Amino acid sequence: xFSQVKNQYADLGIDVEQALTTLANTPISLHCWQxxxxxxxxxxxxxxxxxxxxxxxHPGKARSLSELRQDLDQVLDLLPGTHRLNLHxxxxxxxxxxxxxxxxxxxxxxxxxxxxxxxxxxxxxxPSCFSHDKAGSGFTLSSPDAGIRDFWIxxxxxxxxxxxxxxxxxxxxxxTNVWVPDGMKDNPADRQGYRQRLSDSLDTVFSEKxxxxxxxxxxxxxxxxxxxxxxxxxxxxFYMGYSMKNQTALCLDAGHFHPxxxxxxxxxxxLMYVPHLLLHVSRGVRWDSDxxxxxxxxxxxxxxxxxxxxxxxxxxxxxxxxDASINRIAAWAIGxxxxxxxxxxxxxxxxxxxxxxxxxxxxxxxxxxxxxNKALPWSIVWEEFCQRQDTPGESxxxxxxxSYEASTLSQRS
Numbered sequence: 001x002f003s004q005v006k007n008q009y010a011d012l013g014i015d016v017e018q019a020l021t022t023l024a025n026t027p028i029s030l031h032c033w034q035x036x037x038x039x040x041x042x043x044x045x046x047x048x049x050x051x052x053x054x055x056x057x058h059p060g061k062a063r064s065l066s067e068l069r070q071d072l073d074q075v076l077d078l079l080p081g082t083h084r085l086n087l088h089x090x091x092x093x094x095x096x097x098x099x100x101x102x103x104x105x106x107x108x109x110x111x112x113x114x115x116x117x118x119x120x121x122x123x124x125x126x127p128s129c130f131s132h133d134k135a136g137s138g139f140t141l142s143s144p145d146a147g148i149r150d151f152w153i154x155x156x157x158x159x160x161x162x163x164x165x166x167x168x169x170x171x172x173x174x175x176t177n178v179w180v181p182d183g184m185k186d187n188p189a190d191r192q193g194y195r196q197r198l199s200d201s202l203d204t205v206f207s208e209k210x211x212x213x214x215x216x217x218x219x220x221x222x223x224x225x226x227x228x229x230x231x232x233x234x235x236x237x238f239y240m241g242y243s244m245k246n247q248t249a250l251c252l253d254a255g256h257f258h259p260x261x262x263x264x265x266x267x268x269x270x271l272m273y274v275p276h277l278l279l280h281v282s283r284g285v286r287w288d289s290d291x292x293x294x295x296x297x298x299x300x301x302x303x304x305x306x307x308x309x310x311x312x313x314x315x316x317x318x319x320x321x322x323d324a325s326i327n328r329i330a331a332w333a334i335g336x337x338x339x340x341x342x343x344x345x346x347x348x349x350x351x352x353x354x355x356x357x358x359x360x361x362x363x364x365x366x367x368x369x370x371x372x373n374k375a376l377p378w379s380i381v382w383e384e385f386c387q388r389q390d391t392p393g394e395s396x397x398x399x400x401x402x403s404y405e406a407s408t409l410s411q412r413s
Contacts, residue, residue: 005380012350012373019347020385022312028281028339029084029124029175029318032091034332035071036062037324040090040128043098050130050181051225056325060409065093067412069115071329074404076119078333078397080389081340084121084172086318087112089128089159101132102154106165113169122172124318127152127159129180141201142182142194142233149201152180156205160215167214175278175316177251178205179220183228194233199242206246216316218278219243220251223258225288240270249276253320254298255284264301268309277311280320281339290321293335299342307346327409330401337397341382348378 006016037054039045041064048054062068068091076083089101092108099108116123129140129152137143140152156178163174182198206217221236222228236257243250250270252263263279271277281299283291293299306312319339323331350369357365379394386393392400 002380002384005377008376009348009381012369013352014348014350016348016381019344020381020388022347023340023344023385024081024389026312026317026343027082027084027122028336029086029316030072030075030332030336031086031319031321032068032072033088034319034322034335035068035328038088038131038322040088040131041065041092041094042090043094043096045090046131046133048131050135051183051227052130052181053226054322054324056323058324058326058328060328060405060412061324062328063412065091065111070408071332073119074329074408075332075336076121078329078391078400079336079340080386080391082121083336084124084318085112085116086124086126088126089155089162090131101128101134102151102158104155104158104162106162109162109166113166116166116170122170122174123163123166124175124177124316125159125163125166126177126179127156129155129178135181138184138227139182139194139233140180141205142180142198144193144197149197153201153204157208160205160208160210160217164210164215168211173212173214173216175216175218175249175276175318177218177220177278178202179222179251180234181222181225181228182234183222183225183232184230185227186230188231191231191233194231195238198233198238202242203246206248216249216276218249218251218276218316220253220256220278220280222253222256222288244273247275249278249316250274251278251280253280253282253288254302255280255282255288255290255320259284259286262298262301264298264305267302267305267311267315271309271311271314275314277315279306279315279317281317282320290323292321292323292326292331293319293338295338295341299339300345303339303342303346304349307343307349308351327401327405329404329409330398333397333401344382344385345378348376348381349373 009016093111163176167174219239221239222232383393
């Protein structure tokens with residue numbers, strides 16, 4: 001069956017084996033916060049804040065580092081290909097000690113690095129500028145209070161240093177993504193002041209030049225959030241300008257724009273002016289609600305654009321959703337596999353024929369080829385990929401998840 005499908009694609013000039021090789025070598029960074037609803041493991045941690053909210057109370061939430069790693073082990077067994085782990089600073093191995101954000105060191109994350117090394121995967125990192133009393137005003141790096149700004153500057157600087165050590169030890173650069181929730185519920189009188197303070201703070205955060213072989217700096221924008229409905233300091237325009245000026249990576253989160261905007265349309269423009277792109281693949285429903293990624297039109301458009309722009313070498317793909325209303329292992333596995341399927345579909349497009357038709361102005365052929373391609377049995381290729389990677393196919397996935405739920409998750413009180 002697979003050999004016949006390969007021949008069908010070959011008739012359109014598509015090398016299925018090359019597509020599978022590219023898919024296997026394109027990691028997706030798994031977000032640790034899906035496993036415990038963005039709680040983290042700080043001693044004496046406060047409530048989730050910063051405009052973040054998680055709904056649902058499905059049994060089996062990870063309550064410790066060991067349980068989170070156990071769950072991640074299971075997820076990795078369900079995913080074909082090689083992946084990465086995206087870690088927030090609040091997930092350090094603090095051993096029951098109270099460590100404030102401006103005091104974290106590589107020692108608090110060495111066990112994570114050792115875990116990643118045992119799996120042969122890379123890591124990415126994020127400073128955690130939320131769920132803290134010094135973020136209670138709604139402002140961190142843009143705060144009018146110099147003491148508050150200095151605290152978060154120190155935290156972000158330490159996060160960069162930790163990430164660089166991760167990248168060095170694992171032999172793969174860590175992407176350090178800076179997102180801050182700073183914003184205002186009602187109309188501000190001085191947007192410029194907040195944005196100038198944020199820019200100055202970021203300049204200080206990034207003042208130490210780190211080896212790009214170990215660390216890639218990224219900044220992330222947002223349209224609005226809970227408590228910042230009228231103004232987000234770090235808007236798309238702000239960070240687009242900042243990343244272009246300072247040549248950092250730019251993070252585009254699929255849930256951080258207006259519901260009618262597509263980040264797919266932004267990819268080719270952004271990559272003309274910034275050195276690297278970070279994608280947070282998510283699914284916003286009416287607002288930045290971070291639903292589990294599906295094989296839907298927006299996700300397919302993102303992956304199509306990455307392939308059509310030959311942008312995979314300059315792009316880091318990560319996930320950013322958290323759903324506590326369903327089995328958390330299922331959320332991870334279904335969302336990641338959906339992103340991979342979308343990428344596979346993009347890799348199986350007849351790019352040469354599509355470009356040739358477009359350059360000739362033959363838009364009829366372009367449309368016909370795209371529709372013809374949709375009807376090809378790509379799922380056979382996906383099943384072959386899962387089989388080669390020794391991971392469950394679609395019909396086996398749910399049984400594996402239910403088995404782990406019965407044996408492990410249901411035992412957690």
